[in-house]
Amino acid sequence: MTTKNILLLCGGGSAEHEVSLRSVKFFEECLSQFSDFRTIKIEIDKQGQWVDGSGKRYLLDGKKFLRAFEQDGDPGLKIDVAIPCIHGYPGETGDLQSYFEMIHLPYIGCNSETSKMCFNKITTKMWATALGVENTPYIFFSENNEITDSKVLEFQKTYGDIVVKASNQGSSVGCYMVAANESPLKVLKEAFTLSPFVLIEKRMRPRELEVSVYEFDGKFQVSYPGEILTPSTTFYTYEEKYSSASQSTTMVKVENLTPDQVQTITDYATKLYHGLKIRHLSRIDFFLDNGKIYLNEINTFPGLTSISMFPKMMEANGHSFKAYIGQLINNL
Ligand SMILES: Nc1ncnc2c1ncn2[C@@H]1O[C@H](COP(=O)(O)OP(=O)(O)O)[C@@H](O)[C@H]1O
Numbered sequence: 001m002t003t004k005n006i007l008l009l010c011g012g013g014s015a016e017h018e019v020s021l022r023s024v025k026f027f028e029e030c031l032s033q034f035s036d037f038r039t040i041k042i043e044i045d046k047q048g049q050w051v052d053g054s055g056k057r058y059l060l061d062g063k064k065f066l067r068a069f070e071q072d073g074d075p076g077l078k079i080d081v082a083i084p085c086i087h088g089y090p091g092e093t094g095d096l097q098s099y100f101e102m103i104h105l106p107y108i109g110c111n112s113e114t115s116k117m118c119f120n121k122i123t124t125k126m127w128a129t130a131l132g133v134e135n136t137p138y139i140f141f142s143e144n145n146e147i148t149d150s151k152v153l154e155f156q157k158t159y160g161d162i163v164v165k166a167s168n169q170g171s172s173v174g175c176y177m178v179a180a181n182e183s184p185l186k187v188l189k190e191a192f193t194l195s196p197f198v199l200i201e202k203r204m205r206p207r208e209l210e211v212s213v214y215e216f217d218g219k220f221q222v223s224y225p226g227e228i229l230t231p232s233t234t235f236y237t238y239e240e241k242y243s244s245a246s247q248s249t250t251m252v253k254v255e256n257l258t259p260d261q262v263q264t265i266t267d268y269a270t271k272l273y274h275g276l277k278i279r280h281l282s283r284i285d286f287f288l289d290n291g292k293i294y295l296n297e298i299n300t301f302p303g304l305t306s307i308s309m310f311p312k313m314m315e316a317n318g319h320s321f322k323a324y325i326g327q328l329i330n331n332l
Pocket residue numbers: 136163165169170171172173175201202203204205206208235236237285296297
């Protein structure tokens with residue numbers, strides 16, 4: 001039996017660095033159960049340096065060798081598979097994937113193009129609309145100027161409460177709720193400091209539903225939807241997602257949806273999976289508002305912490321994450 005060297009990357013440069021460090025523990029635990037996998041965990045720090053647990057720096061060369069950076073003559077270790085266990089830049093954004101593609105290194109997850117399109121909340125919505133997947137009313141902007149200001153105010157006049165979102169962020173960073181009677185201009189400016197584009201949406205009063213989509217035994221799977229329950233006084237903020245004081249709860253199998261609503265979610269998830277060429281895994285998030293299903297967003301590398309929904313919904317769908325990851329790696 002030959003051993004596969006698996007490069008497990010975590011950390012990264014985004015606000016979700018710490019979340020990735022939690023997700024990677026789950027991955028390590030699953031991978032450690034395979035005797036033919038050798039896992040090499042490397043953390044990408046906020047400056048983009050690749051470091052191991054002892055602080056030693058590495059680089060992955062064009063021949064797929066992981067080499068110590070400051071050790072002349074280090075023969076390095078040939079990597080067989082990479083896992084970019086990173087939420088946000090540079091792992092969920094397609095950047096690492098581009099490099100893996102360039103050096104022909106097999107890796108887990110969506111390709112660079114799909115990652116990029118799904119990470120950008122605006123391109124995701126454009127695709128959703130084109131694929132016939134309902135999503136919240138929106139407009140978007142490339143520049144923060146007076147024309148943008150007046151268009152945002154006009155949108156607010158039409159829809160009342162709105163949401164201002166930086167296009168390329170996650171974990172609710174750069175996502176601001178603006179009431180109908182508040183000025184959106186300050187947070188609009190702030191959102192532009194976080195991303196090159198800004199999305200404005202109608203604020204819904206939704207139930208938040210999500211599904212795991214993945215491949216198992218070579219077959220595409222959509223789990224039964226789960227639900228995030230957040231107190232009505234807030235929304236699913238960074239704190240509600242990760243703080244121990246969070247009052248949000250999750251339900252792995254949602255109750256009281258109509259069969260039609262479940263079917264719509266499954267149909268939408270299927271259209272998005274194939275239309276956007278999603279590969280291996282994603283968590284697709286929906287809103288249910290006034291009886292209707294809307295896409296919220298696609299997470300191509302969803303959280304895998306102890307409280308995360310992706311593996312739980314997968315288990316509830318009859319598949320273990322460990323078996324799933326083993327299959328993926330062996331079939332790459
Ligand atoms: N149009 C909307 N109406 C109501 N709430 C929203 C809307 N968009 C986002 N939210 C709230 O903000 C949270 C974060 O937004 P989301 O687009 O999922 O960004 P992130 O990638 O940061 O998770 C959602 O889970 C939801 O609670």
